[in-house]
Amino acid sequence: MSLEVSKLHVSVGETPILEDVSLTVGDAERVGLVGTSGSGKSMLAMSVMGLTPSTVRVEGSALLDGQQLVGASPQTFADIRGRSVGFVFQDPSASLSPVIPVGRQIERSLKRHYSLNSKNRRARVATMLEKVGLSADLAASYPHELSGGQQQRVAIAAALITSPKLIIADESTTALDAMTQVQITRLLVSLVDDAGASLLFITHDFSVLARVAQRSYVLGEGRVQEEGPTQDLLEAPQTEAGKRLVLAARKLTFSSSQSDSERRQ
16 A cells, blocks of 8 residues: 655644655555654654644645545544554553453454454454464453563554554654564564555664665654665765764664673673
């Protein structure tokens, strides 16, 4: 499933958040969007998918397989989200309800978008839990009974349960330690590729992005500053925004390597 964003402008009152932003995600392509905190990268995803409050003005174009999303009705977004597009958010402990077993949370999209009986839904949930590396028995567990890595695996299962063709992962590994980040990114890439889906992976960390995205956009001060193959951007960034992010990624990678070495001693 393709996503084509063109000349997107997003503002709150008179304050611009995004200005003239354009990007594309092709069929079965993994694309990264990298930027510092406050650069507007999460706002882009929320704007495209109709998740912004009424005080936010969105202008421009966002085509999902040719369907215009800017200005689309709430019903259109309700039909798209969860079925055609799956979301993996930054903090699973915040996106998962603390009072509902995770199995029931994973099956929500199935109940909304498909006419399946409860037995079939539970069977699909069990299969999905196993695909993300969890025991099917965990369906009866509550989020607080799981580790952060397990919670994020549940969030991925919830995003992929309906076999959407576009996954948007917004800072989905930020709250995890370095080792769990690697495990989760590998899992996400494997599941997306196996499903033949597209992925828009949003992060502030080039070191994480390098493991996920084939091509990336650097967002800074509400604008796309640079774009190209991820490895090229990582090895030879051309803009100041890109250089700052790459330097930060290298420092983080070095720090993580030191910590791993110290743990092994």
